[in-house]
Each structure stands twice: as C-alpha cells, then as structure tokens.
Amino acid sequence: MQNSSPIGIFDSGYGGLTVFRSIADQLPDYNYIYLGDNARSPYGDHSFETIYKYTLECVEWLFEQGCRLVILACNTASAKALRSIQQKDLPVKYPDRRVLGVIRPTAEVIGDFTLSKQVGVMGTRGTINSESYLIEINKFSPDIKVHQQSCPMWVPLIENNEHLQPGADFFINEYCNSLMEQCADIDCVLLACTHYPLLLPRLKTVFPDYINILTQGEIVANSLVDYLRRHPEMEEKLGKQGKKLFYTSGDTATFDSHASIFFGEELVSKQM
Incomplete structure (x- = not known):
C-alpha cells in the first residue's frame, strides 16, 4: 500500500514559500503541507526561547x-530552534x-x-545574532571569511509589497553599502532569509556584476533530493499524489493575497 505521508514545510510567514516553490519544482510528485505562522510573525527579533517554543509547536x-x-x-527558526529540536525533542x-x-x-x-x-551574509537580526552561518560555514570551509549584515527593514517592506517601490531604495542601499564597507573583496553574497529573493531585481542593480548573489531555494531543494536518495527508509513512506496544502495561523484571506507573490501562483489556504 502506498504511503501518503506529506513533507511538511514551515516558515514564520511567507518567505518559506520561495523554498517550497523550488522543492516542488524539483520533486513535483510528492505531497506537501506548508504552514506559515503568520499570527506570530516575524520571528527575527524574538528571543531564542520564544523562537524555539513557536517552532516546536508548529x-x-x-x-x-x-x-x-x-x-x-x-533561517531564524533554523538558527535558533533546529538544533534543540533535533537533539532534545x-x-x-x-x-x-x-x-x-x-x-x-x-x-x-x-x-x-x-x-x-x-562572503557576505544578509539576514534578520535573529539569524545574524545567532552567528549560525559563521559556525556552519567554518565547519565546511574554514578558509572563508564571513561578513554579516542584519537587514531589519527588508521583511516588513516585502510583506507589505513595498520592496520594489522607490521608497524601499534607501534601506536596500543602506544595508548593501554597509556590507560592502566591511570588505571590498566580497564576491559572494548569501541572502540568508527566504523573503529576500523578491529583492533580487533591485540587488542586482546595487551590487557589482562580479558578485554572486545566492538564494536558498534551489540549494535546499538539491539537498532534499540528495537526502531522500540517501534515506530510502524515509523516502518510501512519503506520499506521491502531488498534493499541496497550505495553512496559516493568521488570516487566510490576507495569507492568500500575499502568498502568491512568493509562491508564483494563486493558492487557497486553511486555518491551522
């Protein structure tokens, strides 16, 4: 009998839909449930304990x-809650x-x-203050120097659909310039928040052409494909009817009106 266990995808709000989009493109046959904790978003400025509590509940x-x-x-949940969930719960x-x-x-x-x-890393205060990227990148590439920049205004701009308006330019330029002032030799910038891919059109005009701007969707999707290949005991339990369900802890109408910007197609959510 074919199993029907879906893959769960969690984010504090909408940003994880950019990762979900990449995963669904690479693994279209699997079943998925997306949960956005919009009622308690954003997570970026919460304490470690609060983010762990919220993430575990979801x-x-x-x-x-x-x-x-x-x-x-x-990224914030991964930085502040993942290790505790994996090791304790x-x-x-x-x-x-x-x-x-x-x-x-x-x-x-x-x-x-x-x-x-x-390498430059741009993220929320929570992600940057956790120093998770400094620690993890050092494990795999100890020769890389990581320069961090928190961008607290970017998520509010994106979630209010103001990110491509002229009024957003000040905050986009401010954070990008602050990062490059740390080191003129940066040639790779990681957007360490799943909201930030929506800023790509603007960021490509701000950063020099030689800088690689990395988003995480395709990277995480490739990693998941590899994980399922290496763990057939998990892969065989997953349903493959191509079903996608969307849930939010917030208002469904608001979620649906914003989510299509991140996911790239219209969707209908349910209350968790």
Missing part, C-alpha cells in the same frame, strides 16, 4: 497532520520523525561560489 502540529519529514524553510518523543533546516545545506556549498573567500 513542527508538532505538522507531525499531527501526518508529516514524518519537516523542512524549516526559515526528536530522540525522546519522535524518534521516527526528522526535521531539517536551510543553514547547513547552504554552508556545505557556499565555497563553490567564491574565489576571494570573502
């Missing part, structure tokens, strides 16, 4: 919906479930995109 909700594998498509309460994040897959491959070994 992961457990996805487990209750039948998900055996959950992707934290949120899964072994005791959910030994047959797995939770993966977006930081490690990115850290594994970022060395392929820089010649100068000077």
Whole structure:
C-alpha cells in the first residue's frame, strides 16, 4: 500500500514559500503541507526561547497532520530552534520523525561560489545574532571569511509589497553599502532569509556584476533530493499524489493575497 505521508514545510510567514516553490519544482510528485505562522510573525527579533517554543509547536502540529519529514524553510527558526529540536525533542518523543533546516545545506556549498573567500551574509537580526552561518560555514570551509549584515527593514517592506517601490531604495542601499564597507573583496553574497529573493531585481542593480548573489531555494531543494536518495527508509513512506496544502495561523484571506507573490501562483489556504 502506498504511503501518503506529506513533507511538511514551515516558515514564520511567507518567505518559506520561495523554498517550497523550488522543492516542488524539483520533486513535483510528492505531497506537501506548508504552514506559515503568520499570527506570530516575524520571528527575527524574538528571543531564542520564544523562537524555539513557536517552532516546536508548529513542527508538532505538522507531525499531527501526518508529516514524518519537516523542512524549516526559515533561517531564524533554523538558527535558533533546529538544533534543540533535533537533539532534545526528536530522540525522546519522535524518534521516527526528522526535521531539517536551510543553514547547513547552504554552508556545505557556499565555497563553490567564491574565489576571494570573502562572503557576505544578509539576514534578520535573529539569524545574524545567532552567528549560525559563521559556525556552519567554518565547519565546511574554514578558509572563508564571513561578513554579516542584519537587514531589519527588508521583511516588513516585502510583506507589505513595498520592496520594489522607490521608497524601499534607501534601506536596500543602506544595508548593501554597509556590507560592502566591511570588505571590498566580497564576491559572494548569501541572502540568508527566504523573503529576500523578491529583492533580487533591485540587488542586482546595487551590487557589482562580479558578485554572486545566492538564494536558498534551489540549494535546499538539491539537498532534499540528495537526502531522500540517501534515506530510502524515509523516502518510501512519503506520499506521491502531488498534493499541496497550505495553512496559516493568521488570516487566510490576507495569507492568500500575499502568498502568491512568493509562491508564483494563486493558492487557497486553511486555518491551522
């Protein structure tokens, strides 16, 4: 009998839909449940304890919906909650479930995109303050120097659909210039927030042409394909009817009106 366990994809809001889009493009036959915790978003300025609590609650909700594998498509949750969930909660309460994040897959491959070994990381305050990228990139590429820049205004601009308006230029230029002032030799910039791919058209006009601007969707999707290849015991439990369900902890009408910008197609969500 074919199993029907969906892959759970979690984000504090809308940004994880950019990762979901890439995953669904590469693995279109699988079943998915997306959960956005919009009622408590953004996560970026919350404490470690609060982010861990919120993330665990949402992961457990996805487990209750039948998900055996959950992707934290949120840099802040990956930085501040993933390790605790993997080490404290899964072994005791959910030994047959797995939770993966977006930081490690990115850290594994970022060395392929820089010649100068000077890399910029742009993210929320929570992600930047956690120093998770410094730690993870150093594990795989200790010769790389990481320069960080928090961008607290970018998520509000994007979620209010103001990111491509002239009024957003000040904050886009300010954060990009602040990053490059740290090191003129940066030749690779990682957008370490799943909202930020929507800024790509503007960022390509601000950064010099020689800089590689990395988004995480394709990287995380490639990593998931590899994970399922290496873990057939998990892969065989996953449903493959091509179903996609969307849930939000916030208002569904608001979610639906914003989500299409991130996912690239119209969708209809349900209340979690």
